[in-house]
Amino acid sequence: xxxxxxxxxxxxxxxxxxxxxxxxxxxxxxxxxxxxxxxxxxxxxxxxxxxxxxxxxxxxxxxxxxxxxxxxxxxxxxxxxxxxxxxxxxxxxxxxxxxxxxxxxxxxxxxxxxxxxxxxxxxxxxxxxxxxxxxxxxxxxxxxxxxxxxxxxxxxxxxxxxxxxxxxxxxxxxxxxxxxxxxxxxxxxxxxxxxxxxxxxxxxxxxxxxxxxxxxxxxxxxxxxxxxxxxxxxxxxxxxxxxxxxxxxxxxxxxxxxxxxxxxxxxxxxxxxxxxxxxxxxxxxxxxxxxxxxxxxxxxxxxxxxxxxxxxxxxxxxxxxxxxxxxxxxxxxxxxxxxxxxxxxxxxxxxxxxxxxxxxxxxxxxxxxxxxxxxxxxxxxxxxxxxxxxxxxxxxxxxxxxxxxxxxxxxxxxxxxxxxxxxxxxxxxxxxxxxxxxxxxxxxxxxxxxxxxxxxxxxxxxxxxxxxxxxxxxxxxxxxxxxxxxxxxxxxxxxxxxxxxxxxxxxxxxxxxxxxxxxxxxxxxxxxxxxxxxxxxxxxxxxxxxxxxxxxxxxxxxxxxxxxxxxxxxxxxxxxxxxxxxxxxxxxxxxxxxxxxxxxxxxxxxxxxxxxxxxxxxxxxxxxxxx
Numbered sequence: 148x149x150x151x152x153x154x155x156x157x158x159x160x161x162x163x164x165x166x167x168x169x170x171x172x173x174x175x176x177x178x179x180x181x182x183x184x185x186x187x188x189x190x191x192x193x194x195x196x197x198x199x200x201x202x203x204x205x206x207x208x209x210x211x212x213x214x215x216x217x218x219x220x221x222x223x224x225x226x227x228x229x230x231x232x233x234x235x236x237x238x239x240x241x242x243x244x245x246x247x248x249x250x251x252x253x254x255x256x257x258x259x260x261x262x263x264x265x266x267x268x269x270x271x272x273x274x275x276x277x278x279x280x281x282x283x284x285x286x287x288x289x290x291x292x293x294x295x296x297x298x299x300x301x302x303x304x305x306x307x308x309x310x311x312x313x314x315x316x317x318x319x320x321x322x323x324x325x326x327x328x329x330x331x332x333x334x335x336x337x338x339x340x341x342x343x344x345x346x347x348x349x350x351x352x353x354x355x356x357x358x359x360x361x362x363x364x365x366x367x368x369x370x371x372x373x374x375x376x377x378x379x380x381x382x383x384x385x386x387x388x389x390x391x392x393x394x395x396x397x398x399x400x401x402x403x404x405x406x407x408x409x410x411x412x413x414x415x416x417x418x419x420x421x422x423x424x425x426x427x428x429x430x431x432x433x434x435x436x437x438x439x440x441x442x443x444x445x446x447x448x449x450x451x452x453x454x455x456x457x458x459x460x461x462x463x464x465x466x467x468x469x470x471x472x473x474x475x476x477x478x479x480x481x482x483x484x485x486x487x488x489x490x491x492x493x494x495x496x497x498x499x500x501x502x503x504x505x506x507x508x509x510x511x512x513x514x515x516x517x518x519x520x521x522x523x524x525x526x527x528x529x530x531x532x533x534x535x536x537x538x539x540x541x542x543x544x545x546x547x548x549x550x551x552x553x554x555x556x557x558x559x560x561x562x563x564x565x566x567x568x569x570x571x572x573x574x575x576x577x578x579x580x581x582x583x584x585x586x587x588x589x590x591x592x593x594x595x596x597x598x599x600x601x602x603x604x605x606x607x608x609x610x611x612x613x614x615x616x617x618x619x620x621x622x623x624x625x626x627x628x629x630x631x632x633x634x635x636x637x638x639x640x641x642x643x644x645x646x647x648x649x650x651x652x653x654x655x656x657x658x659x660x661x662x663x664x665x666x667x668x669x670x671x672x673x674x675x676x677x678x679x680x681x682x683x684x685x686x687x688x689x690x691x692x693x694x695x696x697x698x699x700x701x702x703x704x705x706x707x708x709x710x711x712x713x714x715x716x717x718x719x720x721x722x723x724x725x726x727x728x729x730x731x732x733x734x735x736x737x738x739x740x741x742x743x744x745x746x747x748x749x750x751x752x753x754x755x756x757x758x759x760x761x762x763x764x765x766x767x768x769x770x771x772x773x774x
Contacts (some may be wrong), residue, residue, distance in 0.1 A: 228366040243342035250290045284308030298322040323348040396461035404457040420487040432479040450563040459558040470519035471645040482510035484623040493710040509579035512549035539584040582617035628699045629719040640740045
């Protein structure tokens with residue numbers, strides 16, 4: 148059984164501090180009855196007076212501590228917090244001045260600026276910052292040794308540095324000085340009180356100052372954390388502004404896209420669920436994507452401004468990285484499939500136009516900023532994304548990026564929707580994008596299959612419609628297996644090339660070849676078309692025929708059972724499977740995609756040191772594929 152949580156060093160120090168007054172138990176008055184207490188007060192005036200003074204001091208001390216604690220909770224401004232603590236210290240100890248010297252360990256210097264309290268409790272208006280070496284002076288000694296010092300006669304102590312007095316015109320008589328520690332027990336500052344008004348500094352003063360110094364340490368630590376968070380937030384905002392600037396389309400680009408058109412023949416082809424992605428050039432995909440919104444009637448029905456639609460599409464395209472497969476062309480292919488399925492097949496009869504629009508937006512956005520690695524990689528190597536999202540790491544990032552683009556002025560194609568419809572659209576976009584996580588797909592596929600096989604699909608049941616929408620998104624994401632074999636083979640080679648890139652990266656990060664999944668191992672290239680039977684999870688489906696059998700085919704088989712006009716998809720998958728089997732019989736696999744495409748350096752940015760450590764993969768990768 149786990150023990151209590153370990154306390155921090157700061158907490159350990161605070162629990163060991165002595166209070167600057169006697170405890171009530173030590174005064175021996177709680178155990179007395181009312182009559183005994185009255186008699187004790189009459190018969191022991193000195194002890195009674197001392198008890199009253201101690202209780203009054205304790206009351207004042209706790210009142211001050213409550214005020215300091217309230218300020219700690221309500222304020223993160225270091226200057227204000229230090230002023231409050233030092234003012235309260237001066238009130239309790241009755242001294243002329245309190246100061247805090249910040250200690251810079253790197254330069255071994257002490258600096259006092261605004262943390263100076265005058266004898267009447269007001270903050271000094273003296274604005275001259277005093278900086279001096281920590282190798283000299285009382286404060287320097289405390290900073291470098293961590294000791295607490297009481298100096299009854301400042302000028303009689305050889306460690307006293309009168310330089311501050313000379314600069315400020317102040318006359319120092321006696322000094323009490325103690326260090327301020329951070330959470331790691333390192334000295335970060337020194338607090339010093341000067342010229343006690345009555346007598347010399349004593350142990351009670353030392354205990355009081357140590358308590359206040361501990362709170363100063365907490366205040367400075369919390370303030371630094373807050374400042375760091377604010378600084379990080381500012382950096383993030385600058386990065387977002389820079390990213391927005393570079394992804395935002397130029398007005399001339401927006402105008403050019405808004406006035407461009409595609410042929411009537413291509414417009415009709417886009418409505419086919421068996422559309423060949425090799426039949427459209429990458430330069431025409433933006434215009435084709437825009438055509439989908441116009442020909443579907445979504446632009447007119449939802450009053451999407453032409454310039455906003457063009458600006459949004461251009462930004463979405465630019466937000467895809469130059470990875471081998473999960474790029475803008477893949478996003479366009481997925482969007483074209485769901486566009487055709489929702490507008491020309493029986494599937495579309497179950498969804499409203501708002502749902503269709505949301506799914507189309509999700510399809511174009513579903514892999515935004517994909518890095519060419521999978522969720523397992525992001526978690527295994529503790530990337531920033533892996534730390535940010537606990538589940539469906541990449542898919543959640545894709546959705547967040549989609550919302551960011553939609554939230555940008557001039558790019559929000561949903562801005563004319565009433566607030567309720569807008570919220571519904573965002574939720575459907577999120578659901579559709581998260582549905583593309585194959586790690587979550589299998590359970591969703593089984594639920595949908597059970598409903599279809601038992602003939603209980605209910606179009607009025609929201610859960611049934613959500614399952615259908617999720618499976619349509621997955622069908623779009625995997626739709627390359629339904630295309631003519633040259634297109635299917637080209638896409639498969641890009642997919643595995645991206646997998647091999649991840650494997651190369653993992654090897655550069657220290658993974659052994661035998662530790663890699665086969666589909667990540669470039670040495671297994673010749674086994675691409677083979678089937679590895681007996682595995683039911685995506686992580687173990689290594690070769691293309693196995694992928695078709697265990698991942699792709701079940702999706703289209705269930706959809707074909709539900710909708711007769713989707714039977715063609717099941718037949719196309721079966722045909723592609725036969726073509727892959729034929730390749731198995733032809734010996735070692737040879738890529739048909741040009742080697743320079745499969746091994747070319749991409750613009751995708753790897754994370755931090757990963758890029759440097761993976762540089763050496765380029766020549767080795769090229770040599771392996773060529774062989």
